[in-house]
Ligand SMILES: Nc1nc2c(ncn2[C@@H]2O[C@H](COP(=O)(O)OP(=O)(O)OP(=O)(O)O)[C@@H](O)[C@H]2O)c(=O)[nH]1
């Protein structure tokens with residue numbers, strides 16, 4: 430059974446105007462796998478899911494704004510590069526053959542080289558290989574390996590580039606047995622209390638806290654031992670920066686969140702009880718939903734608001750409405766300050782980890798489906814009735830089911846949802862999304 434977590438992350442870094450967005454659009458436009466069931470989530474160009482050959486990865490664009498002085502460009506490129514170093518498995522460093530080699534490129538290249546992360550150097554705007562190849566060689570001076578010439582606008586050289594990128598991905602078989610400790614990402618807007626929660630969890634459990642050796646990225650990973658079990662907490666705190674414009678801050682938040690969520694099994698989305706649930710929270714939740722992660726919504730600072738006996742239900746209803754695309758999410762009301770219900774948070778994390786990796790035997794699944802079909806007749810169209818032949822669980826993390834039917838067109842979303850509800854009634858699966866793949870099989874009788 431396959432485990433569908435941990436897609437590699439590829440981050441694009443480069444000066445303004447080198448063509449990052451153009452490359453992004455070329456890759457995302459043709460190869461993006463669109464996830465259709467996240468209503469209310471607008472996808473901006475900050476990240477995209479890309480598939481090349483048989484490998485899927487998440488592409489992140491760390492750039493965005495157009496500063497006007499070269500000082501600002503350099504400092505912002507450094508920040509972009511740092512984010513890429515922190516979150517990516519492979520960094521695409523993009524330069525422009527028309528602008529040639531500029532000083533800030535060299536400085537960023539030094540930084541990337543020191544990180545020891547795999548870097549793929551992309552030289553864009555090579556619209557004619559004959560004409561510009563001599564200029565491409567100049568970029569060997571950056572000292573970060575072979576330049577890969579492309580023309581993003583004309584979609585030339587992109588296949589070779591992707592081959593090169595994929596070559597640097599961690600080996601799949603190695604990656605699988607590398608580490609089976611559950612990974613929990615703590616995500617949320619700035620200032621909601623992410624660090625406070627992690628500190629409190631660590632404090633209460635008197636644990637070994639270590640910055641796990643290796644790459645810089647892991648510096649934000651914290652090992653926690655609770656009841657004799659080991660967990661890895663992935664922290665996205667510390668995004669508050671001075672003098673940042675709102676859009677820019679939002680981009681950093683999303684990039685960091687995608688990076689953390691991608692590496693996690695379970696996501697704890699922290700919401701500030703004082704502020705209530707917001708669209709920004711929904712955007713962050715959407716990232717976890719699209720990636721099929723286990724989901725816990727922790728409403729923090731519960732100590733700080735005035736309450737009567739209905740407050741909790743009203744709050745819960747608001748969260749459910751705003752995050753209506755993830756009815757499976759667990760909700761818990763906590764206070765990092767007083768420690769209220771933090772032990773419950775650990776219990777919830779344990780339960781969600783278990784549900785996210787739960788496997789159900791095929792025989793039992795088919796019994797449940799047969800019962801469900803008997804209780805509510807499948808839909809029909811133009812005299813043809815939907816028939817459900819067989820169901821089996823094909824994967825965990827998240828639990829993924831394949832249903833074989835006579836005609837895919839007849840399998841309406843609402844009937845799939847009905848089957849899903851029956852499976853949830855039987856097995857719970859609280860806190861985890863379930864995926865359904867509908868396959869057609871010829872009439873057997
Ligand atoms: N000739 C040529 N022009 C290109 C190519 N790729 C992109 N451009 C042009 O370069 C300009 C900048 O491209 P963008 O993709 O917006 O660059 P960017 O790196 O995303 O820029 P920022 O958003 O400022 O970071 C646009 O005018 C593109 O049309 C290419 O392969 N050849």
Ligand SMILES: Nc1nc2c(ncn2[C@@H]2O[C@H](COP(=O)(O)OP(=O)(O)OP(=O)(O)O)[C@@H](O)[C@H]2O)c(=O)[nH]1
Nearest residue numbers: 619620621622623624625666667730733764765766
């Ligand atoms: N009243 C109350 N205040 C809290 C609670 N948790 C955190 N705070 C306060 O909220 C502020 C932000 O807490 P942090 O833990 O730094 O929040 P964060 O989400 O890590 O913030 P960033 O680093 O910006 O991402 C601090 O002043 C905390 O003391 C809580 O449960 N109750």
